[in-house]
Amino acid sequence: VTDPVSSQLAPRTVVLCGFMGTGKTTVGPMVAERLGYPFLDADDVIAQQQGIPVPAIFARHGEAAFRAAEREVCRRLADEQAVVAVGGGAVADPADRAALARRATLVCLDADEHTLATRLADSTDRPLATDGGWREIRDARRSSYEAIALRVDTAGRDPGDVAAAVLAALDDPVAAARRHPVAAPDGEYGVLTGPGLLGVAARLLREHDIPEGRTVVVTDAGVSALYGRALLEDLDAGGRDAVLVAVPSGEAAKSLSVLEGVYDALSSHGVDRAGVVVGLGGGSVGDVAGFAAATYLRGVAYVGMPTTLLAMVDAAVGGKTGVNLPRGKNLVGSFTSPRLVLADVATLATLPAEEWRAGLAEVVKHALIGDPGLLDLLEADPPRDMPATDPGALEAVAALVARAAAVKIAAVTEDFRERGRREQLNLGHTFAHGFEHASGWSVRHGDAVAVGLVAACRAGEAVGACSPELTARVEALLQTLGLPGRLDLDADAVLAAMAQDKKRRDGLLRLVVPERPGSVVVVPAPGAAALRRVLDSVLGRG
Ligand SMILES: NC(=O)c1ccc[n+]([C@@H]2O[C@H](COP(=O)([O-])OP(=O)(O)OC[C@H]3O[C@@H](n4cnc5c(N)ncnc54)[C@H](O)[C@@H]3O)[C@@H](O)[C@H]2O)c1
Numbered sequence: 001v002t003d004p005v006s007s008q009l010a011p012r013t014v015v016l017c018g019f020m021g022t023g024k025t026t027v028g029p030m031v032a033e034r035l036g037y038p039f040l041d042a043d044d045v046i047a048q049q050q051g052i053p054v055p056a057i058f059a060r061h062g063e064a065a066f067r068a069a070e071r072e073v074c075r076r077l078a079d080e081q082a083v084v085a086v087g088g089g090a091v092a093d094p095a096d097r098a099a100l101a102r103r104a105t106l107v108c109l110d111a112d113e114h115t116l117a118t119r120l121a122d123s124t125d126r127p128l129a130t131d132g133g134w135r136e137i138r139d140a141r142r143s144s145y146e147a148i149a150l151r152v153d154t155a156g157r158d159p160g161d162v163a164a165a166v167l168a169a170l171d172d173p174v175a176a177a178r179r180h181p182v183a184a185p186d187g188e189y190g191v192l193t194g195p196g197l198l199g200v201a202a203r204l205l206r207e208h209d210i211p212e213g214r215t216v217v218v219t220d221a222g223v224s225a226l227y228g229r230a231l232l233e234d235l236d237a238g239g240r241d242a243v244l245v246a247v248p249s250g251e252a253a254k255s256l257s258v259l260e261g262v263y264d265a266l267s268s269h270g271v272d273r274a275g276v277v278v279g280l281g282g283g284s285v286g287d288v289a290g291f292a293a294a295t296y297l298r299g300v301a302y303v304g305m306p307t308t309l310l311a312m313v314d315a316a317v318g319g320k321t322g323v324n325l326p327r328g329k330n331l332v333g334s335f336t337s338p339r340l341v342l343a344d345v346a347t348l349a350t351l352p353a354e355e356w357r358a359g360l361a362e363v364v365k366h367a368l369i370g371d372p373g374l375l376d377l378l379e380a381d382p383p384r385d386m387p388a389t390d391p392g393a394l395e396a397v398a399a400l401v402a403r404a405a406a407v408k409i410a411a412v413t414e415d416f417r418e419r420g421r422r423e424q425l426n427l428g429h430t431f432a433h434g435f436e437h438a439s440g441w442s443v444r445h446g447d448a449v450a451v452g453l454v455a456a457c458r459a460g461e462a463v464g465a466c467s468p469e470l471t472a473r474v475e476a477l478l479q480t481l482g483l484p485g486r487l488d489l490d491a492d493a494v495l496a497a498m499a500q501d502k503k504r505r506d507g508l509l510r511l512v513v514p515e516r517p518g519s520v521v522v523v524p525a526p527g528a529a530a531l532r533r534v535l536d537s538v539l540g541r542g
């Protein structure tokens, strides 16, 4: 028998949930065995932790105390590679369900009332099953169970059949997604990365407890033609009243007049406080859509659906939103987190090659900042071209995207409002902004970042933080990835632009420089002559 889930695509953690009597603890070990994972029963873990059986915890401390313990244990177990069975009440509250869904693949086992009645008739160890009172409990939980994207009917099936059905359900794109919870001051949100997520968006929105109100999908003309209709159809089939509004492609989307058009679309579609804005596209779309959501009616839910590599690893996570003013980029904006981010890596297959490379520059940046293993991976198997659409290639891209995004997530989790650690994300960017500015914005951001990374390494050498070997390594990798190592720009113009950099503090230019793979330091820029030498080494025809 071939497994429906190839081991490569197997989810890290599978949480079996559902009402009592659906067979979670019988089926769980079978599923675990097939996946090669350990099986854990949340109730057993709680009982062991408290030193008394679950019914005694209920009797002695009450249901609320049990739920609190359960909540904590569930969150912890969802971080392990395992099959976990949780109690029927663990996902009764939509917020608890969403918290688990941010960490693990949920599979809900269900059965009709008659089947449950038969199975529960002779149970003695279930504190809530007495006297048929379970029917009311089940009714109260029904809508939360039904919101789970993967559900398996157990009625009339023996445990072996149910286990097979669970494994088959894991063949869904919902199960293949890598899940990363992001803690932010305005609430925790989930970042899901994997192929095919746009096709299951409506189910994921429900599972993650996104409001069910009127929905406006903001996208750009190019992305709309490729993915807009299918997304809208999926949302529509999922019972959402959604419309599409197209903004100009690229940086032109980030203007006050475009923003006004988005507000207009929101009000004409009747979006209220229960409404949702979806940003489907690259960082430009996400920045304007996120800001519209952050400000319309003083804030409605925002869901990011990034479709560029740059947006998946950078712009869509971290909660910065905003638009440009004629005098400069990102001058109006907010720190507002999305409620959910769905990064469908299958969309990257249509990305123009230069946009793919632009994203790769940020991936290298993130590897240098916080993931030496990612640097090794990029060198061992350089993803120079966009992904092919076969599952193996998409899985590799999903892994790359999730790892690169994780570095940004770690930085913004520690420092949401950019007062410290988040500054590390500027690696290469003080130089890059100088290059972009001096070129009159004719140099592509990704190219500017690539050369900026090399310049940052050289500046690191000048202050004794970075070794020539690391610089050479970075240069070689960027070249392999098809990114430039130098730009034909005037060093004086770049210096002048850098002097105006808004990241200057107390008249001092600060630079982020690598000290070793996966680690950077913030240092005062080297003196004018040294900085000039750094620029001379990366500018000109070479
Ligand atoms: N908020 C943040 O934290 C943050 C971080 C980094 C960058 N940004 C912003 O992001 C913007 C750049 O974003 P970007 O690089 O994603 O570019 P982009 O959004 O401007 O998109 C680039 C082009 O790619 C096209 N495109 C997008 N997805 C596609 C797909 N799957 N297939 C085919 N074509 C596709 C778009 O139509 C557009 O023409 C900048 O404005 C930058 O300031 C924001």
Ligand SMILES: [Zn+2]
Pocket (backbone or CB within 6 Å): 362, 429, 445, 449
């Ligand atoms: Zn950048």
